[in-house]
Amino acid sequence: MAEAHIVLENVRKSFGPKQVLNGVNLSVPKGHSLVVIGGSGTGKSVMLKCILGILHADSGAIRVAGENVLGLKGSARDEYLLRFGMLFQGAALFDSLSVWENVAFGLIQGRHMARAKAKDIAIEKLGQVGLGADVGQLYPAELSGGMQKRVGLARAIAADPEIIFFDEPTTGLDPIMADVINNLIVDCVKRLGATTISITHDMASARKIADDIAMIYRGEILWQGPAKSIDTSGNAHVDQFIHGKAEGPIQMDVLKP
DSSP states (O other), X not given: OOOEEEEEEEEXXXXXXXXXXXXXXXXXXXXXXEEXXXXXXXXXXXXXXXXXXXXXXXXXXXXXXXXXXXXXXXXXXXXXXXXXXXXXXXXXXXXXXXHHXXXXXXXXXXXXXXXXXXXXXXXXXHHHTTOOGGGGGSOGGXXXXXXXXXXXXXXXXXXXXXXXXXXXXXXXXXXXXHHHHHHHHHHHHHHHTOEEEEEESOHXXXXXXXXXXXXXXXXXXXXXEEGGGGGGOOOHHHHHHHTTOSSSSOOOOOOOO
16 A cells, blocks of 8 residues: 555644544545545534644644644745645636636746746646636636636646645536546546545545545544445445435434424
8 A cells, every 4th residue: 555645643623612623533645535525514624724734733743744744834834835736615716817827826926937937837737627728818707617617626736736635626516517527636636646635525526536535524534445435334424424314323403393
């Protein structure tokens, strides 16, 4: 098995009295695609933000390539973040920038690359997600939701990152476009050899893009295993979630008549 690239050990994070991460333990082998599933409010996004250092975990260890990255500051944190690409939920494009400028944003602002060179790379990456050079001159408002997701993916891979995070990559897309995005993610990740963590509610997406799947519930990882084993996990929480059943150990906070 490949060496662990990202490791979380007993990671905890609270906001006041609310415990969001309650001792998360997770390991992602180098070059693998891990999908984290779980309901809203279970800690998926908070976990990603802790790995990135956007939020500071209260305790535990987060190791990337063997180095504990908790508490990085200043230039060390800036260098650390250059190792990541991110596809945000809703694409999160800058409305005032053209498509190619959105894709090249990290190259120009983060790596201080010359605009002409950054534009060439942006056009190349747009091609890798099935968008022509002419799209680079448009603005986000002129694109469909599926095209915006493709632009977001092109931006995530623009600097050939070693780690990519995907935050709900297919939310808001019809099933056909969602499958197109899933295929593009698989192709791009294989091309880069990147280690990836995705968070999603979409089981079709999880099955398509994952090598491994982990389920988080109430701030803890309840199960982690190969994607092909998800249907025979033997875990009642996992079974309830993947089949979308109202009855089971996961109780939703709803008002009963």
